[in-house]
Every structure is written in structure tokens, then in C-alpha cells.
Amino acid sequence: MLTHPLVSAEAGTKMLLSGNEAVAxxxxxxxxxxxxxxxGTPSTEILENVCLFKDMYSEWSVNExxxxxxxxxxxxxxxxxxxxxxxxxxxxxxxxxMTQTLAGVGGGLVIAVADDVGFSSSQNEQDSRFxxxxxxxxxxxxxxxxxxxxxxRLAFGLSEDLDAxxxxxxxxxxxxxxxxxxxxxxxxxxVAGFKKDPDRWVMTPAAAQKRVPWMLxxxxxxxxxxxxxxxxxxxxxxxxxxxxxxxxPAYMHVKEAFPNHPILKMxxxxxxxxxxxxxxxxxxxxxVVAEEVEPLVEGELKAMGLDVVIHGKDILPEFGELxxxxxxxxxAKLLGETYKPPVTIPPxxxxxxxxxxxxxCPHLGVFYTLSRVRNIYISGDxxxxxxxxxxxWEALDTCISMGASMGIAxxxxxxxxxxxxxxxxxxxxGDSTFLHMGMQGLLDIVYNKGNVTIMLLDNRAVGxxxxxxxxxxxxxxxxxxxxxVDFAKLVEALGVRPERIRRVDxxxxxxxxxxxxxxxxxxxxxxxxxxxxxxLIDDYDALKPLYVExxxxxxxxxxxxxxxxxxxxxKRGKEVKNNGKEVDLAWVKIExxxxxxxxxxxxxxxxxxxxxxxxVVAEMP
Amino acid sequence: MEADQTTNILVCGxxxxxxxxxxxxxxxxxxxxxxxxxxxxxxxxxxxxGVVTSHVRFGEKVFSPVVAAGTADFILGFEAAEGMRWIxxxxxxxxxxxxxxxxxxxxxSIGLFDYPEDPVMAIRExxxxxxxxxxxxxxxxLGNLKLVNSIMLGAVADQLPFGAEVLKKCLLDRFKVRKPxxxxxxxxxxxxxxALIRAAAKVC
Ligand code: SF4
Ligand code: SF4
Numbered sequence: 097m098l099t100h101p102l103v104s105a106e107a108g109t110k111m112l113l114s115g116n117e118a119v120a121x122x123x124x125x126x127x128x129x130x131x132x133x134x135x136g137t138p139s140t141e142i143l144e145n146v147c148l149f150k151d152m153y154s155e156w157s158v159n160e161x162x163x164x165x166x167x168x169x170x171x172x173x174x175x176x177x178x179x180x181x182x183x184x185x186x187x188x189x190x191x192x193x194m195t196q197t198l199a200g201v202g203g204g205l206v207i208a209v210a211d212d213v214g215f216s217s218s219q220n221e222q223d224s225r226f227x228x229x230x231x232x233x234x235x236x237x238x239x240x241x242x243x244x245x246x247x248x249r250l251a252f253g254l255s256e257d258l259d260a261x262x263x264x265x266x267x268x269x270x271x272x273x274x275x276x277x278x279x280x281x282x283x284x285x286x287v288a289g290f291k292k293d294p295d296r297w298v299m300t301p302a303a304a305q306k307r308v309p310w311m312l313x314x315x316x317x318x319x320x321x322x323x324x325x326x327x328x329x330x331x332x333x334x335x336x337x338x339x340x341x342x343x344x345p346a347y348m349h350v351k352e353a354f355p356n357h358p359i360l361k362m363x364x365x366x367x368x369x370x371x372x373x374x375x376x377x378x379x380x381x382x383x384v385v386a387e388e389v390e391p392l393v394e395g396e397l398k399a400m401g402l403d404v405v406i407h408g409k410d411i412l413p414e415f416g417e418l419x420x421x422x423x424x425x426x427x428a429k430l431l432g433e434t435y436k437p438p439v440t441i442p443p444x445x446x447x448x449x450x451x452x453x454x455x456x457c458p459h460l461g462v463f464y465t466l467s468r469v470r471n472i473y474i475s476g477d478x479x480x481x482x483x484x485x486x487x488x489w490e491a492l493d494t495c496i497s498m499g500a501s502m503g504i505a506x507x508x509x510x511x512x513x514x515x516x517x518x519x520x521x522x523x524x525x526g527d528s529t530f531l532h533m534g535m536q537g538l539l540d541i542v543y544n545k546g547n548v549t550i551m552l553l554d555n556r557a558v559g560x561x562x563x564x565x566x567x568x569x570x571x572x573x574x575x576x577x578x579x580x581v582d583f584a585k586l587v588e589a590l591g592v593r594p595e596r597i598r599r600v601d602x603x604x605x606x607x608x609x610x611x612x613x614x615x616x617x618x619x620x621x622x623x624x625x626x627x628x629x630x631x632l633i634d635d636y637d638a639l640k641p642l643y644v645e646x647x648x649x650x651x652x653x654x655x656x657x658x659x660x661x662x663x664x665x666x667k668r669g670k671e672v673k674n675n676g677k678e679v680d681l682a683w684v685k686i687e688x689x690x691x692x693x694x695x696x697x698x699x700x701x702x703x704x705x706x707x708x709x710x711x712v713v714a715e716m717p
Numbered sequence: 718m719e720a721d722q723t724t725n726i727l728v729c730g731x732x733x734x735x736x737x738x739x740x741x742x743x744x745x746x747x748x749x750x751x752x753x754x755x756x757x758x759x760x761x762x763x764x765x766x767g768v769v770t771s772h773v774r775f776g777e778k779v780f781s782p783v784v785a786a787g788t789a790d791f792i793l794g795f796e797a798a799e800g801m802r803w804i805x806x807x808x809x810x811x812x813x814x815x816x817x818x819x820x821x822x823x824x825x826s827i828g829l830f831d832y833p834e835d836p837v838m839a840i841r842e843x844x845x846x847x848x849x850x851x852x853x854x855x856x857x858x859l860g861n862l863k864l865v866n867s868i869m870l871g872a873v874a875d876q877l878p879f880g881a882e883v884l885k886k887c888l889l890d891r892f893k894v895r896k897p898x899x900x901x902x903x904x905x906x907x908x909x910x911x912a913l914i915r916a917a918a919k920v921c
Pocket of ligand 2: 455456641660661662695
């Protein structure tokens with residue numbers, strides 16, 4: 097077997113690495129021994145690469161809180177420990193974080209948090225730098241892959257010196273940008289071992305209270321470190337009319353667009369390096385803060401009482417990504433110059449191409465069904481099945497955060513007014529999401545006698561992030577066999593009555609229909625389990641493709657409502673019905689090279705026009 | 718550092734078409750010829766059939782990873798309508814290299830939107846030089862649709878400051894390590910791409 101280049105690269109090798117890959121290599125080089133994460137864009141690839149290094153322990157945890165807890169435990173045991181998550185993941189993990197900051201660390205503890213600046217695939221855009229302020233922790237902000245690599249290595253030592261967890265704040269443009277990195281070698285760290293110290297590790301109110309003065313003392317050391325850190329550097333520039341303060345990838349955009357102005361680049365951005373800031377303020381007339389998501393530094397700067405005018409979100413984009421292009425205009429205006437944007441070709445009108453479920457996805461039949469069952473409200477969740485909100489199904493009514501489908505379904509049930517009395521309430525959740533945060537919600541539904549039907553769509557993977565393993569997949573992060581949770585037993589243990597736990601093959605539409613219709617009529621919690629693998633994982637076996645027999649296709653277009661991308665329209669038309677109503681027709685074909693013969697669409701065709709590609713020869717009686 | 722010292726390439730298409738791999742090979746060739754490189758992709762839910770673009774920038778020193786609108790030296794379109802979608806990213810006078818393959822998404826199949834009748838015409842009407850070629854058909858002739866990627870790389874090869882041979886070597890080296898049996902056929906696909914674009918240029 098070939099060793100992955102990230103693992104085999106010798107010290108001094110120059111590689112083109114994404115920020116996520118660079119962090120993974122650095123975690124290993126720093127002598128880290130335990131790393132954990134739950135997959136989440138844009139942070140997923142960090143652990144996918146960490147797990148290539150077989151001389152450290154790595155795992156997919158069920159959620160971010162658990163991943164941080166695992167890392168905390170390892171740190172207490174004296175090992176260097178690491179966990180990675182996306183921004184919303186830290187909301188989940190914050191409970192552990194806010195206490196651990198009082199306890200401090202054993203071995204260095206580093207938390208990489210990836211903010212999805214620009215909403216590439218998240219339910220919100222939030223600024224993780226706040227956690228540094230909130231939890232009294234240092235924030236390191238790399239601006240490219242090389243810095244991500246160096247700061248990660250450094251963060252472990254910083255964590256040990258300071259006796260605090262360290263947050264490495266990444267953003268999409270760090271995680272997913274590939275740039276050149278020169279790698280080093282691994283430094284093994286002796287494991288100090290667990291030292292009993294109940295005053296630190298047992299956070300009773302009394303113990304916690306005693307730690308607060310210690311933490312405030314640490315804040316002073318932290319401030320001093322930020323002031324002296326080489327990660328904050330003032331770059332000189334001839335044009336003193338304006339200076340920039342920036343961090344993360346925003347620095348790269350500033351550097352590209354305004355190379356002649358002084359720039360304070362902050363890599364260690366919380367607490368603020370006051371000394372450098374004042375040094376910049378003394379030489380320029382105005383300061384522009386270029387920061388992504390919140391005007392956090394801007395507010396703190398204004399509170400410092402500097403003698404210069406501070407600009408930030410008043411002229412730059414208030415949300416989304418910064419770029420050289422969207423900063424040039426506002427900054428020119430500030431300088432009283434006119435800015436001529438590059439001549440661009442006006443956009444041409446092209447249809448939107450929203451993401452959609454894969455060809456033959458086991459969720460297709462579920463959403464086809466849900467879009468056709470009347471009188472139900474559908475509470476959705478985070479995962480591929482969020483796409484059920486889109487065309488052609490439009491079969492989700494809510495989706496807020498990971499695991500929330502359960503509680504929201506119960507809330508819809510308990511909060512319903514008379515008008516909704518006859519409605520059925522369905523919660524849709526995937527296997528991994530259920531294990532991440534859904535279980536507790538289902539327990540609450542059972543306990544509080546909610547009248548909802550839960551569809552637990554088990555596709556044995558975290559589908560949306562690329563098919564990672566979880567306790568439902570029967571494999572661990574290395575693809576090795578692992579105990580597989582039995583969802584029927586699990587939901588029974590949570591209190592769902594065995595009669596109300598139903599298994600359905602999501603590729604058999606009539607069964608899906610019958611089961612959903614029947615279960616929403618029950619007056620107690622019920623769970624419908626589907627179990628077919630995600631088409632992107634190895635468990636999925638493609639069958640023989642199907643085709644559409646042209647003569648038999650009437651153009652009814654019903655099969656298109658399945659939403660399988662392999663079904664294509666060949667011709668459109670209109671027909672006037674007997675009652676004078678005009679209906680749209682669409683004749684279809686199946687892209688045989690894409691169809692995997694999942695056999696879902698034939699059930700939607702009343703005219704038996706969809707047939708196996710190699711026609712079956714009927715046996716003689 | 719002026720922006721025009723940097724070469725800006727926008728590779729565009731649909732999730733699953735191999736956009737990222739193509740961008741990766743372009744980057745490797747740039748590294749091999751001594752450039753600083755940045756590469757990024759914009760792919761919300763990449764594997765789910767959505768729009769994917771990859772930005773490749775190389776030069777002496779590259780800061781921002783993003784190819785801004787109006788600055789791309791060329792776009793490499795893996796699908797006709799996607800090529801059309803991204804033409805505002807081109808700088809004036811730059812060209813679009815577009816695979817004429819049409820991939821209709823479900824929103825088109827169910828009749829919510831129309832697929833443009835003639836994307837190449839639409840690109841030209843917008844004032845952009847377009848070199849269209851059918852990489853899908855060529856790949857089919859060579860026996861595998863997956864070869865589209867190598868054909869696309871061949872098509873762009875002669876436009877690069879460092880010449881086609883470096884790019885081809887980077888492409889084939891990948892196969893040498895992972896799938897030695899496929900080196901020859903990808904070599905052919907690459908050359909096919911070069912030939913196709915030359916033919917397209919002659920007609921234009
Ligand atoms: S990745 Fe898996 S779960 Fe997601 S849409 Fe595709 S087949 Fe369905
Ligand atoms: S059988 Fe129908 S639904 Fe299934 S993959 Fe083929 S075209 Fe799609």
C-alpha cells in the first residue's frame with residue numbers, strides 16, 4: 097500500500113496543501129496523541145487527514161461536545177490533544193469549553209474552529225473569535241496554509257505555557273485554499289500522566305470560584321504574550337494616509353489590493369496587540385479594519401481611544417467574504433479618489449443549479465412520498481435530506497440546527513392550534529444526526545407523550561460531508577470494522593413502543609406510502625426506519641440500469657417528481673383534458689450511464705414505460 | 718505587485734466532474750515551473766450536483782486566492798451552460814474554452830427553467846471569444862466518460878505560460894503512481910484535447 101504523501105513527506109519538503117491538510121500535518125508534528133472531530137464543512141478534511149497518521153489516535157465523535165471532551169480527557173492525562181469543528185459545532189461544544197478554560201490543561205489542547213464565511217454550506221455565518229473573549233482564551237488566525245501549519249504547531253506549546261486551551265480560528269478560505277507549505281518533522285512529547293488534582297479537575301462551584309482569580313491573572317499574561325508575539329507584525333508602507341488592521345485571509349486580500357499602505361497583520365488576535373496598534377495609529381491618518389463576519393476588532397479599537405479615525409464595517413461589506421475587488425472601491429472613496437472597476441462582461445442569464453440529491457439516493461423515495469402525503473407538517477434536519485426542501489419535493493417545513501427536528505416536531509405538536517388539530521407531524525432525521533443530537537429529542541418526545549412520527553433515514557454514513565463513518569456505519573475513521581448501533585433497539589430503549597417501530601425499504605414506494613399514512617394517524621410517537629446505504633459509500637451496489645420505452649411514455653411526467661438526476665426530459669407538450677383544463681406534458685428518457693437501477697422510478701409510472709435495460713425474456717409456462 | 722503578473726484560471730463545471738482534480742494538475746504544473754500557487758474552490762455542497770468553480774492563481778507571489786470578476790485569463794468550462802455562467806470573470810480579450818456537453822439539472826427537467834438553446838452563441842454574443850469542443854463525445858470514442866478531464870487539460874495546455882509538456886507530465890505522473898494501466902489512454906485523451914482546441918481555433 098502506498099503511504100499518503102502528507103504522511104511520507106520528509107522535513108523540508110514543499111507541498112501544495114489546503115489549510116486543513118496543513119493543520120493535520122502540524123498536529124502530528126507537534127507530537128499530538130489524540131484527535132477527535134465530528135465532520136462539518138469546512139473543517140471535515142482536518143480529521144480525514146489526521147487519521148492518515150497511524151501513530152496517533154483519531155476518531156469521529158458523535159458530536160462536537162464529545163469530541164472536545166475526548167480531547168480534554170487526553171489533555172488531562174498529559175497528552176497533547178486536538179479537536180476540530182465547524183463554527184456551529186462550537187456552540188454544541190461550548191459547555192465543556194467554558195468550564196475547561198477555568199481548569200486549564202494538562203498536555204497542550206488545541207481546538208481548530210472553521211467559520212463558514214460566505215455560507216458555503218451552513219445554516220448561519222458566525223464569528224468564532226467571540227469565543228476567545230467569552231472563554232478568556234487566545235485566538236490564533238492563520239492567513240494561508242503555511243501559517244495554518246506553523247500556528248498549529250505553535251499552539252500546542254502556547255497552550256502548555258499559558259495553561260489554557262487555544263482556539264485556532266480558520267475560515268473557508270484557509271480550510272479549502274491550497275497553497276505552498278514547507279513541512280517539518282514530528283517531535284514526540286513525553287506523556288506527563290494524569291495528576292490527581294481535584295481542585296482543578298473537579299469543577300464544583302467552590303472549586304470553580306477559586307479558579308476565577310487565577311484565570312484573570314492568566315488574562316494578564318495572555319495580554320503580554322499577544323503584545324510580544326511574532327505572529328502580530330506591522331508591515332511598513334509608504335502611503336500613510338491610511339493603515340490597515342487585519343487578520344486571517346482578509347490580510348491576503350488587503351495585501352493584494354493595497355500593497356503600499358502600512359498593514360498590521362494579526363495572527364494572535366485575541367487579546368489585541370495594543371502596542372502594535374498604537375504604533376500603527378501614530379503613523380497613519382486613518383485606520384481601516386478589514387475583518388470577516390463581525391466588527392469585533394473595530395469595536396475594541398474604538399474603545400481604545402486612539403487619535404485616529406477608525407473605519408471598518410461602515411465602508412466594507414457587513415457580511416460574507418472580503419476580497420480585493422469588494423474593498424478597492426470603498427477604500428478609494430475614503431481616500432477621495434475615484435476607482436475605476438475593471439471592465440467586466442455583464443452576466444448572462446443562466447438557470448440556477450442548486451445542489452440536489454444524487455442519482456438513486458435512498459432519500460429520493462422518502463421525499464417523493466412525503467411530498468404526496470396530505471395534511472402533514474414536516475420538521476427537517478441538517479444533512480443531505482435538507483435538500484428535500486428543494487425541487488421537486490418541497491417536502492420540508494422547518495430546519496434550524498443539528499438534531500433540532502425532534503424538539504421542533506414536538507413543539508409543533510404541543511403548540512398546535514385548533515386549525516392544525518387534524519395534521520400529522522413528521523420529523524425527518526438521518527442516522528448520524530440522530531446520534532449527534534437527535535436521541536435526546538426523541539427521548540423528550542416519548543417522555544412527554546408527543547404525537548409525532550419520526551422518519552429515521554439510516555444511510556450508514558454522514559452523507560452530506562462525503563460519507564464519513566459514524567456509530568451507525570459499522571466502521572471507524574480508518575474504515576475498520578466497529579460495533580454498529582441497532583437503531584430499532586436504540587429507539588425502543590428510548591421508549592418508543594415496539595409496535596410503533598417500523599422498518600421500510602426506501603426503494604419500495606407503495607410500502608413507504610402505506611407506512612407513513614398509517615403511522616401519522618397513530619396517537620403516539622412512532623419511528624419509521626429506512627436502511628439503505630448512501631450511494632457514495634462502498635456498501636452501495638449498483639444494479640442494472642433502466643430505460644424508458646419511448647412508445648409507452650405518455651408524457652405524464654410523474655417520474656420526474658422523484659427528483660432523480662438521471663431522468664431527463666426529451667420533449668415537452670400540452671394536453672387539454674376533457675374538463676377543459678390544460679396540463680403540461682413532458683416525455684422522458686433515462687441517462688443509462690448514470691442510472692444504477694435502484695428501481696424507484698418504475699413505481700411512479702402508471703404506464704409501465706420504465707423497464708430493465710436488458711429486457712427480461714419471459715419464461716415459457 | 719500588479720495583478721497582471723499573475724495568471725488567473727477559472728475552472729468551472731458541476732460537482733463530480735473532476736473540476737478539483739483538473740485544478741490540482743494545473744497547480745502542480747505551475748509549482749514544477751517555479752511559481753507560487755494558490756488554488757481554491759467554491760463548492761457549496763460539491764458532491765450534490767451543484768455549481769463548482771476552482772480558482773487557480775500562479776505567479777511570483779500570490780496573495781489573494783480568489784479570481785475576481787473581470788480578471789481571469791481564461792475559463793475552462795467543463796459543461797456548456799456553466800462555461801456561459803462564468804464569462805463575467807474573464808478579463809477583456811480573454812477566452813472561454815468550453816466543452817459543449819449539456820448536463821440538465823432537475824430544475825430544468827421539471828420545467829422550472831430553460832436550458833440555454835445555444836450556450837456557445839450566447840457566450841459569443843456577450844463579446845467573448847469562445848473555443849467550443851465536444852469533450853464528452855471524444856471521451857466516449859476513447860471508451861470512457863471519465864477521460865473528459867484529461868481532454869479538458871489537453872485543451873488548455875497550449876494556453877499556459879509554461880507549455881503543454883509540463884502539464885502533461887504532471888497529469889500522467891498521477892496515473893503512473895495510482896493507475897499505471899491508464900497512462901496511455903490519458904495521454905491519448907490529453908492529445909485529443911489539444912487537437913480539438915486547435916481545430917476549434919481554426920474555425921473561430
Ligand atoms: S450523498 Fe448519499 S445521502 Fe446524500 S444525496 Fe447523495 S446518495 Fe443521498
Ligand atoms: S431506476 Fe430510476 S430513480 Fe433509480 S437511478 Fe435509475 S432513473 Fe434514477
